[in-house]
Amino acid sequence: MGKYRFEEDEHVMFRKSLRKFLEKEAVPQYEQWEQDRLIPKSFWKKLGDMGFLCPQVDEQYGGLGLDFRYAVIIGEEMERVGASLTGVGLHNDITVPYIESYGNEEQKQRWLPGCISGDYITAIAMTEPGAGSDLANISTTAVRDGDNYVVNGQKTFITNGINSTHVVVVVKTDTKVEPKHRGISLLMIEEGMPGFTKGRKLDKVGLHAQDTSELYFEDCVVPVSNLIGEENKGFTYLMEKLQQERLVVAMAAQTASEDMLEMTVDYVKSRQAFGKPISAFQNTQFKLVEMATEVELGHSFLESLIEEHMAGKDIVSKVSMAKYWLTDTAKKISGECMQLHGGYGYMEEYKIARRYRDIPVAAIYAGSNEIMKTIVAKRMGL
Incomplete structure (x- = not known):
């Protein structure tokens, strides 16, 4: 997938430095973390030291004052490594914004610097x-x-x-x-x-x-x-913030779909059957073209939503659509990609096996996909 239209040079540089950091500090350790069932707090501290935690927070509290485009990049690069890094996005884009938007001055000074440094981890x-x-x-x-x-x-x-x-x-x-x-x-x-x-x-x-x-x-x-x-105003605050939470979940699902498609295209080109690569079979080609189309559509839809969200528009209906459609699509793609990997797809050492396990919960958390549909139905006046 290409970069987003709204990415400028500084975003591309930010993405490069983050990817380089993750390739050193996360990729080699990720398998161990999965076995330990925990990401160490020391990794959170490293993220904080590098400025990758809550970069949107105002400079007066130790943040970088960056816009949502940087959150998009962090979310995507974390998801590329593996879905278990989702807690970083939850901290940056879901929990900390409650402090930023609704906390008083004393609370911001008390909590935000620690959230940015990685000394505090939120839920x-x-x-x-x-x-x-x-x-x-x-x-x-x-x-x-x-x-x-x-x-x-x-x-x-x-x-x-x-x-x-x-x-x-x-x-x-x-x-x-x-x-x-x-x-x-x-x-x-x-x-x-x-x-x-x-x-x-x-x-x-x-x-x-x-x-x-x-x-x-x-x-x-x-x-x-x-x-x-x-x-007694909590419910209002939750409703105001759920648009961004669901957008973040949709972005992660899209990234997972792009990643699965990429790894499967590579695999079918190298895997031989009946004397030729399985990418030469029409069934394989059709499946991959269908998935590539869904990924392309998802990317365009998401791009427009990120831009509208940054412009401060109420896009609850569209975000609810994106959250359900992109997570359902990712589930479907995980099954198709596993199938194209054959028996190897069922082996733990192939990343598709992990994706297949990690994806389904995205259709459940941040409001189940059934709830997303009821939100849209309500807004359609049904």
Whole structure:
């Protein structure tokens, strides 16, 4: 795939230096991380030292003040190495923006420098054992007690759950209000706060190096000064930020599709059957042309969405379409590419096997693809 139309010389240079860094610091270690089921915190520190964490943050807090185009490049280059690096994008583009947009001055000065240096690793905790897409029905509560909140509840499937030092937790501060979503707030809960424990690291089908865990809050005492934004406004904040979260997921799926297509084209050219490369068979050619077309369409659609998102437009419908279509397409492509690899595609040493495992969850997280369709249907007035 070609670069995006909006990439200028400085973006190309940024991409080159990031790719060089990852080829040295991530690619050789990635297999080990997958086996360890964890990316070491030392890698986060290196990312911070190089300016690859939260480059969008204002310079006064230690950031570089860069635009979203740099986030696109970081997301793509991380995904090229492997999907288990998704936690970096979550930190940069999903969690930290809540601090930037809704945090007060004191909170920004307290938290942002550490997020940029890699000393702090963030997570966002929405999902519970009994509530996923249905956010209004979460049961984690935060009851005001003087200068503190007392938090009780449990969260699950939390990306960066084990490594995280700072977690934006979605809580109910008002359990009586109707409609229920009006009682939701966001609290920053920090590692080491009394009553906050991390559960087991979850054993997933794919994304093995990505630490995902359960979080428990038992009479967890959190200072009121850790409330992000206003009390009971949390649901509004979440809705405002989900456009970018879903765009980030769509971008990762697109990158995965491009990567799978590239590796499969290389493979079929070198693999022989019946005395000729399997790329010479018409079935192989047709399959690859179909995939190449879908990848091309995805790239163009995504390019236009990134530009509209950067221009500050409300593109919730289109982003919901992109999130469901690009993740479903990536799932389909992973199966087709594995098939074209034959028996080797089922072997762990071939990257397609890992892609095949890593892709499916993208259709589930950040709002399932079924939810994406209901959002679009609603906006179509159906």
